[in-house]
Amino acid sequence: MNLVRAELERLAARRFNQLMLALLVVAFAMTAMTTMIGSHRPSSTEIASAQQAAAEERQALEANYQRCLTAARSGLPPEEAESFPEDCSVFDPAQRDRLPVATDHLQGVFNFANQARPLLYLLIVFLVLFGFLVGASYIGADLSTGGVVNLLIWRPRRLAVLGAKLGTLLGALTVVSVLGSAVYGGAFWLIGQTAGMPGPTDGGFWPWLGLTWARGVALVLFAATAGFAIATLGRRTAAALGAAMAYAVVWELGLRVVVEVVGMPRGEDWMLSTYLDAWLTGEARLADATVCRNVSGYCDGSYQLGWESGLAVLLALTGGLTLAAFAAFRRRDLI
């Protein structure tokens, strides 16, 4: 327990971590400020106009659905019918997640319920970046400056020391994520109440928001663990940053181009970003153009990967890295 207390104080006292935390707060504040400045409470005229635009959009959706049904009954010329599938359910307005509403057509009005999804994803991106950098730097700086050696002279059980460091890091990040999310979410909720619109927050809104947020916090912890593990394996912070950059450039960009040029089936399955998406959103919706190569007419090459796949890949990746880091640290000569 003493070790955890000492590590917690060391973590909080590190200048780099303080700087990262300050940048996180600045990023949150700037996002909230620009949102607040760019929003206003809508007038009754604006609301009426938006309601009309939404009604027209709903009518257009219904009309398109009816055209699809007509095409399915061979009631349209072949060149027009070609653009519709045999199964018109994808155009059925009743089967959409949501129908257009007036708030979609209000310009310059912040709508909390509508904007919650991108705002939450932005929050998670901030926190993931923060977690990865702090996780990598926390152990990387200690390894490269000899801080770990100092500590091991006092506490020679290597795995316990590394475990205490990782545990302290994850605990601290959870607290920062919870507090940061509460402040961030609270700020936008207030903006919605005072300088915009709260939007429809009934039904499944809060459960969805809570579930996605929890997945996001788990992702922050995965990222921090990965940063910590790679920096441990590479003995310095730069190893984690370099590995992340190399992966992004070589794999996510380079391999993606190769996959597209070669026409590899389900190339997206090889990208980590696919599983991040699947985990965070609950389901990654992907398209595989190769299945439509010899298909004339409408071809839906889409497929889905569920959150279970995302979780499995993230667990395997961070678990593997962590095991490798602990094994290497246990046997490593600290010189």
Add this chain to the structure above:
Amino acid sequence: MSAVIEIEGLRKEFHGPNRSRQVAVDGFDLLVGRGEVHGFLGPNGSGKTTTLRALLGLVHADAGRMRLFGEDVPRWQAAVAGRVGAIVETPQFFGNFTGHRTLRLLALAGGVPTRRVDEVLEQVGLSGRGNDEVKGYSLGMRQRLAVASALLKEPELLILDEPANGLDPAGIREMRDLMRDLAGAGVTVLLSSHILGEIQLICDHVTIVSRGRRVAWGPVQDVLAGHDQHEWRVRVPEPARAAELLRGAGLPVDEFADHLVVGGVPDAGEISRLLGERGLWVHELVPLRPDLESVFLELTDDGAEPPGSGHEPTPYDPGGGRLIDLDATAGDAREARA
């Protein structure tokens, strides 16, 4: 006297790129008794720091046996860690932490009462700078801070690797006094240093390592006595004639501009008698005693035996473990002393 440190046959290889390997320590032995202030000498790259790191569990030994307070390490490292204070090379500290916070975090991690922080800062002469950030410390102050960190847990064994690094003469003297105080309080000290004069002043025992192997060890005076060539500096009115006379008596003589160095004579009266009988009256007759520096240079010269040759030195044996050109080295040492 019970042993605090026992190392037998320690071997450590480091593997480099292209499957290259470097033997850092090769069959090294070390014995440090309770209450000793033990000097640990060796040139750069001789394996001192690797040995200390292995003893502290920071480096995994390839072979050999190590014990601290009678307990096998690294197996029982955790059991004895609380009794050992150590600094290995110059420890780095976070620059934006104060000296006080640096020590407090270590004390907290090690379960040591934090009141010890002020005590050790006082002990190493940093009490006035404890609340300053470490980045503002000089090299000598950082070294003091490192020593303070080693003293925090009131160790029974203190292992210090180059503690005088960066210290000015006054600081070195304070460090020497601190070592003496600690030794007086019953703390066993293993002190690695390049400042041989300090080792000779502070330490009662010494181990000299060269190329990963022990080449001399024992009480400092015994090691020095083992290397005493019974040499004398002689000033006479006719040095050339005197040299001829002494050589005629079977004594080795080196001639210098204004004096002779005569070896192999335990009793100075023999030289006086030989020269006096021929009417040469000695102006000056000074014994040339070996100091630790000359012994160190002699034993750790570049021509020393490489590791793995199978030659095992014996304690206090002047020739033990060396394959150097003794004549050339002894001549250099004599010239330096003359």
